[in-house]
Amino acid sequence: MQLIIDNSNYDNFLNTRFISGNFLQSSLWRKFLESQAKRYWQLVVSDGPQIAATCLFYQNTLPLGRSYFYVPKGPIFNPALSRPQKQEALSLILSKAREVTVDTRKREEIFLKLDLPENLDLPPELIKSEDLQPRDSWVLELKKSADELLAAMHPKTRYNISLAKRKGVSVEFSQDTEDLKHFISLIKKTAVRNQISVHSATYYNKLIQVLFKNKCGYLALAKVDNQVVAANIVLCFGNSATYLHGASDYRFRAYMAPHLLQWESIKKMQAAGHAVYDFWGVAPEDGSKPKWGGLSRFKKSFGGQVTKSPGAYNLIYDVGWYRWYKFARKLISLSGR
Known part of the structure; x- marks a missing residue:
């Protein structure tokens, strides 16, 4: 060699x-x-x-x-x-x-x-x-139909998706860098609420600039009465799409916006021809990431399987x-x- x-x-x-x-x-x-x-x-x-x-x-x-x-x-x-x-x-x-x-x-x-x-x-x-x-990621294969993907979810997740729709939550996908301000505002609130460290605004800005310039990602935005209440950064590479970063406004938790936001992202990535939707990191079984417990349960509720490294x-x-x-x-x- x-x-x-x-x-x-x-x-x-x-x-x-x-x-x-x-x-x-x-x-x-x-x-x-x-x-x-x-x-x-x-x-x-x-x-x-x-x-x-x-x-x-x-x-x-x-x-x-x-x-x-x-x-x-x-x-x-x-x-x-x-x-x-x-x-x-x-x-x-x-x-x-x-x-x-x-x-x-x-x-x-x-x-x-x-x-x-x-x-x-x-x-x-x-x-x-x-x-x-x-170390561990949660991945969802997108070869099934939308109805089959829904059927494989946890019943509560299906209910929350439906509830978000009934409450008037709407979802948009943006490649406008001006919309990053919504994500930055929400990620700061999420960091304080969950007592976690996040990247700087400069980091996210440079990431979005690269993704948008190369047509390799989206800002997924969930709105209630035209106010952004949840936002995700989705990166597209090859045959997969990765939910890389996410944030939400706890005051609007009853609207279940993050559930609908993920579901609409899954459907959009499937329609774009991606074979896998990668929810990215979940807590390892050794208990080394205790703060990831709630987020891991949320990701797993959409169906899929773990991939380990x-x-x-x-x-x-x-x-x-x-x-x-x-x-x-x-x-x-x-x-x-």
Whole structure:
């Protein structure tokens, strides 16, 4: 096998099969990284004439002139590879990742983090670490008819969809960046209500700019009397659509707007030819995400199945600085920030 740096478009390779979160390895996500002035590299492993694996990773800066490398939901392997071949490709990526980024040494990277998309026999130098991306996702296949999809939902979910309609909730899909202000207002309220951390307004603005410019996403808006009471960001890539971010106004909870918003999104994505609607992260069975319980039940009530991944692992480059990094992370966690 041979490894090279190649920032060509490998989206067709990524879409040879559905993998939850594979958009994080796409040319679309590279454009989003560029909008944030992130340094990134795409490694490609070839095995003769065929592509064995691709791996997009980027640099996250830390205080004191340090940094780390991050691989979101990657590498992506050719499904035709055997398990030993995948392990060989992974070993090649791990051995070369730091070497090909030698020009970043002024930032002194501490470690490489991988949020792996599938289970492999991992080398001992990879140690389990906290996840940055959802380990488990809830996905709904869209090959059934609308009536069949409704029938597979939890009865209470069907009732809430009907109730939202009776209460006059309407749903619109927008690719107008001016409508992002509704989402920003709602996500701030949601963060305070649920005591969760969310991205900055700048982050969401850059994300929406990239999605809309490339015709790869929508703002889904639920309204009551022309007031936006729930909003979702839906990302489209390949044969799947992902419910990436969502927010709602608790004062209008009796209207059940989020239920209708999801159902109308599912129907729109199905009509657009997508084969999968990915609800994105749900709480793992190990109880590591207790705050995700209510949201996970909501997502699962629409029918579907869980798709699991092994989560994040770190390859440590500098043991001393890594200890300081872990200590700082613990202090931040204890402070509640």
